[in-house]
Amino acid sequence: MLELIGHTFMQRALLAGTLVGILCAVVGVYVVLNGLSFMGAGIGHASFGGVALGFLLGVNPLLTAVVFCLGTAWGVGLVTRKTSLREDTAIGIFFACTMALGILFLGLTPGYGVDLFGYLFGSILAVTRQDLWLALLLTPAVLAVVALFYKELLFVSFDPEMARVAGLPVDRLHSLLLVLVALTVVGAIKIVGIVLVSALIVAPAAAARQLTEDFHRMMWLAPAIGAASTVAGLLLSCWLDTASGATIVLVATAFFAVAAALRRGILPTG
């Protein structure tokens, strides 16, 4: 265990994992409180189409993934506004369509093999220097935006109508939130994988919600749980030789289960 931590790749994964755990959880607070979990899953899965296109075109898959995630967030909003469909229906359509495109692109790409597995399910070995740099840039950038618009994002999440009455740019703030979700997804893909990224966004925030009735406290608890989940998950996955993304998500889910049990008095509170 200890000797593993000595390896550069492990240090890199742990650092990137901590940052991404914090990032996902902070954005996750808004996702959970705005009822955007399915939107998160939709954007997460849309990245598959983007990653596959990246393989096909021979460009960095994360770049094309950003485009697909933002496109899905925008497209869902557009379809919801222009038709009488509910948002979840629009998400369902984009979800399927982007996945199908991904499969199509992969079919046209010879020999993508091992790499793709890293993107789909996350892998410590797949975390490159570049990925670490991405996490080092993205996490502080997103957190800075959240800090800047802290009270506005809170107001829009709690009572969008009242926020509009108060003169806040509600639609733009909602779009900003979706952009943050899209960037977060891309930042987390290499750690937990496309399939599980939305779980890392939702689970720590949901666990934090179980533990407090105070928004500001939730904003500290969620990233603490998120970081703890990624670090513990990464170490466990090395130790048990299991898939890292799945292990991280299961640890986060365990946090949620314990928090929910604490809230309901099944476990004694301290």
Added chain:
Amino acid sequence: MIVELDRVTVAYRTVTVLEEVSLKVFRGSFLAVIGPNGAGKTTLLKVILGLVRPVEGTVRVFGRDPRHLGAERRAIGYVPQTAAVDRHFPLRVADVVMMGRYGRIGLVRRPSAADREAARRAMERTGVTHLANSPLGRLSGGQRQRVLLARALACEPELLILDEPAAGVDVPATESLYELLRDLHKDGLTTLLVSHDVGVVAAFVDGVVCLNRRLVAHGRPEEVLGSEELAQMYGCAAVFFHHGRAPHMVVARDECWS
């Protein structure tokens, strides 16, 4: 004059919800809007708040289009229907009340000492100071309405708009809530209230507007409540009796209000 609607028609897609409604709210007045469910009462308030755009007619709030109100927007306090507020949101009372200041504070900036002072005064006025640290989810219906009223007052409004503030509030709490509204009005706050408690409200408002897609009747409470139009609006037996000085109306609820 604070609010002026001139032949305002509102439609959601193809369904007309308000038709040629004209209405004036004078500074210092206390106006109640009554009408059956689905009459368009909430929509009328949203038109005034600039949340819904009329397909025809003009709206003026503080002499301007409410959708481009600019700084005057801060002079409107709004207490939405309870159903519109997520009571499971993790927020403490003091945070909710402070939101009333957000429109004044401006983007990106943090609440100042003056903002905190205004929020404190609003909580004191509505008697929720002792609840400042309570989570929103643990409040009774009456407490929650007072907190939302405190939020509306925190922006130091000139016009207060309330949408069925007594819904889901028990009788004693309703009475003290209305008493508070009456005191606020006495202190000079122009108030526009949507209510189901026709009789109770009639005792202290100075105007009643009956709405059922169109403006059915409009006038002083004693004129409106005894009117033929009101009985017609509900389309069933509406009986008024006088209890003390306040006229009370009794309608068969399940027939008329569902």
